[in-house]
Amino acid sequence: MSSKTQDVEALLNQKYRHGFITDIESDSLPPGLDEDVVTAISRKKNEPRFLLDWRLQAFRHWQTMTEPSWAHVHYKPIDYQDIVYYSAPRAPANAPKSLDEVDPKLLATYAKLGIPLHERARLAGVAVDAVFDSVSVATTFKDKLGKAGVIFCSFSDAVRNHPELVERYLGTVVPTGDNFFAALNSAVFSDGSFVYVPPGVRCPMELSTYFRINAAKTGQFERTLIIAAEGASVSYLEGCTAPMRDENQLHAAVVELVALDDARIKYSTVQNWYPGDENGRGGIFNFVTKRGECRGRNSKISWTQVETGSAITWKYPSCVLKGDDSVGEFYSVAVANNYQQADTGTKMIHIGRNTKSTIVSKGISAGHASNVYRGLVKILPSAEGARNFTQCDSLLMGPSCGAHTFPYMEVKNPTATVEHEASTSKIGEDQLFYCLQRGISAEDAVNMIVSGFCKVVFKELPMEFAVEAQNLLSVSLEGAVG
């Protein structure tokens, strides 16, 4: 057994493949946060008055709040005055109009990450809005989308070109004072993505954003807002990687989705932020608020996430099911290895009649990691005939990791149906031996068993990303069996 354990450790200690730093001059504010910093961010971005007021209101609210401590995660207190809240790569005075104008070093960075910008994007049929630190660098496929009437741009562009849409929807799903990290984000968010799909339009391609943190000691606070108007549908994927750093970096994003009558939004995440080293040093603190509102009747919002990175993950992509007959879904694979801590899950708030929600969560723990599922299913008195199905499965690899499940249910309407299934299994010695006895190597066997465990979630990912997710998973866990 001991030789096997060593192999496992060697495999687990693989270097993080995306850990490189791009040497580019940054235009940054000094560390620290006060009203002047919030104002400076807004000024740098030439924002309209309403947005500055909105930021300041959020900042004032944030100052009255305390960091939440209920999550099953442990970390040293964050010094919010030691963080840089704005950092942009120095570029020609005007934003690049095409990829040719983009700093070649940035493009090389994306190439290393394997982001399908440029021709690869065209071949894959993926439109990429790449966020480098805080400023959106290049957006492809704007034309094709524009013909369909779809707006897909950086948040800053949306503020400039579609301020009425931003003002109408920003903060309507996640209010400025929703929680500590959402308030912080509202005050200092620097950029992000914006999508508007007009009535009756089916977005002609998958939309995808890769976020990347680069400058040292820089917090990244993106803000994403997606609106699907009546009868519209859109599928959106975000992928995340971060370079290797010793210190912990804070990532506090907010994502808001709005689905009007008969609209569909599918939001998929493959999160591979730097998880820290094998001793738990460094890594991203991923404190993210994601929420979608099925505002219209018969609308649907579906979250799929594959979370393999970050030192700490704190996120609960949720659905507020306001419209009658609306549907919310949450499919999740969360992997925690070494000293990673994940506290993740979802909230399904049933308000409309005959609303339906499905939750499928697969947690995988290895090394000394802790993996928590935390979910709330809330059925309000108005939600006649609401239904929920929840399935939470945990897979443990080795003796030193942990898995916890905290399901909360509040059912205030007697016609509701709520089902909950949960299981915890150790990656079976029996399963492993069965594969070995058939001549399959331990590494292949673990990949096979874990992929099988996650299959129902991977099925929900857009095809081209399902393969990527599977590869990511096998890199994260290769041989992780004790």
Place this chain on the structure above:
Amino acid sequence: MLLKISNLKARVAGKDILKGVDLEVKAGEVHAIMGPNGSGKSTLAQVLAGRQDYEVTGGTVTFEGRDLLSLPAEERARAGLFLGFQYPVEIPGVNNVYLLKAALNAKRKTAGLPEVDAYDFLALIKQKMKVMQMSESFLTRGVNEGFSGGEKKRNEVLQMLVLEPKLAILDETDSGLDIDALKIVSMGVNSLRDPARAVVLVTHYQRLLDYIVPDFVHVLSGGRILKSGDRSLALELEKRGYDWVQGAEVA
């Protein structure tokens, strides 16, 4: 000599189970190992297959002249040792065909043979499924996922037919089978009988031996082989019970 076990001793969870087992199996032979519950039959099968939580405390085992005990489980399998499990495990979400194709190709790679592609593999497995009278739906299901006891055992024999091992150890492959399934499983095993291969059947019941007729029968009790003989030993055991053998040892 295909398999030679000499004075094999093994323990599980600090408890001595095998206390000096001797057995020789030549190519072309079928051996049956019988014995009461807790006699060490399954332990012997698991130790030979290389299960790690079984600690070998003494003795030697050679497989085609090689030191079997020094090889990890997957290499034993690739060298041609197959274990039909008493309780085949479910691996949810992993497709039957996918696992078996990976197994066959791992073995072929070791032997320096080209890998079988999906098309040829499908043809091969369909042919073997016909022998085992398994329905096509098997192809799309997960490994043993939701299988009945009988289906699991049939799947074990199917895997054996695809992998064509030199030595097949079948651990109570007959338990939990109705008479029809028993006949199918036996037919599958018999179809593999060949001068170049050997089969070791671990079983409680004489019944199996009506269908797969062994060349030798051994009685394992208290961690040792107490008695060996031919087919007639099994019949006598059925008549007189295991006490007869255990009593004979005392006497």
